[in-house]
Amino acid sequence: MCKMQESASTMVEGYLSLENIILRSIEEEHDELSCPQKEETSCSEKEELIDIATLVQSNCSKVPYYDLHIIYSASYRVPVLFFRAYYGDGEPLGFNEIEKDLPAHSAKALLDSKWMFITQEEHPYLNRPWFKLHPCGTSEWMKLLFHVDVSVAKNGVTVELYLLSWLSVVGQVVGLRIPLEMLNQQ
């Protein structure tokens, strides 16, 4: 069940957030998340504040919930993924527990490749420790992703498409999967 709330676009810096989601089912199968169809229009250079609240029923108390925030780094000029995980009773997961919870194959491959690092850092807005996933050379591999697309060469790429493509790579580490329909819509 997916409930989406859209808030008004503002010119103040914010971040994209996806909260209270379960990324893995009880049977440890792939969990496909139904994402909202369309994001807020007229994205500017700065991120907008969009709250996407997703409620998922679960019978298992030990399934972790994740909060994901996409925050723009003005220094590196790329998006960065901040996340945290907690159990149904609110108890937070530590780094080791999160590592165990990450989907084995894709996460391991990406982290071993030394392209992506998970560190514990302070959330830039919330003054609390979160986990940060930061890929090296984001701008380089994002260029590679778009290199083959002729329409991109002509028209450039919208912020929505950029973020979806970025998330399709980065999200694999935490097990967030973007439905193909979303990418095909653009």
Added chain:
Amino acid sequence: MMEARKYVWEGAIPLQIHLHESEVTTLPPPLPALILAPRIGYLPLLVPHIKPHFSSTLPPGIDTVWFDYKGLPLKWYIPTGILFDLLCAEPERPWNLTVHFRGYPGNILIPCEGEDSVKWSFINSLKEAAYIINGNCKSVMNMSQPDQVELWRSVINAGNLEAYIRVSSKLKLGTVGDEYAADLYSSSLNSRQSIGDTDSTGQVKTGRVPIRLYVWSVNEDFDDLEDAPQIDSWDKISYINRPVEIHGEEGKCFTLLDAVKSLLPEYFPYKSLNNEESSREEDKDEEKVPSENLSEHVESCYSSDDAEVKLVRIQGIEPKLEIPFSWVVNNLVNPEHFLHLCVCLKLPQVKIPSDT
């Protein structure tokens, strides 16, 4: 010119460190530890000097050290001098802090494992600064091991500016050059280097300056810093980690105030470079205000109740806001090449116009 950097490098704050009462197991309780903390240093680095003072009275257990000021847990990765400038509106000498060896508030502070954590945080910031200035982190990533060791040692010892300059100059993090900065460090450059020029190594500078801005806002004016409201939560401080792009305008100096305003566009939306009433009016014309009545209305709303930068504190000093920003960057920057600015902002008072 070197003098300014030397003063900054050697700046220190006298601390009086009290052990938290819950961790005192002996009578009489231990006296507070007195220590001179380098401004450019970090609190966890002081622990080896503080711990012997208290070790005989600590309860059994593993140390997880953290500090608080008047109950506010202190973020250990912020240099000591900045914590002091930010949290003590009226400087307190000595600065009274409380140290804890137990009960680390892991829900508020990121973990700290002593010197290694601080060093990691420092190098990370240095990489970020390199990326901002040069467009890549290569110079930092390619540092030799001995250079890394020497760089870090020069920072934690805080006495050895020469050693620091020797190593850090290899990083080509250069200095900002415009005709307002007396610039002794850039070698074979013209006296006027514009943004985007290659320097002597052929590296293109981005013209961006690494800044960390800490803003605390007040609603009312206060004459005396002692009357300034106490910061009792980090939520009262806006932390802005965003580079400044120096806009060179012919003949006009890009000042410290210009830089601060460029980082707070929600409060200072005008493009003008100075703080004069006249330039604001210029901009209003450009905004195509349709009717004359409306423009008068607009004028009455934008009176002196705009947001106001009340205070900018850098390395413990409050420079005149008209000072050339390039000078500030070249002389007041921290060893990881970030300029940390503590700003007190008076918020705009919203006036309800009487003619609506």
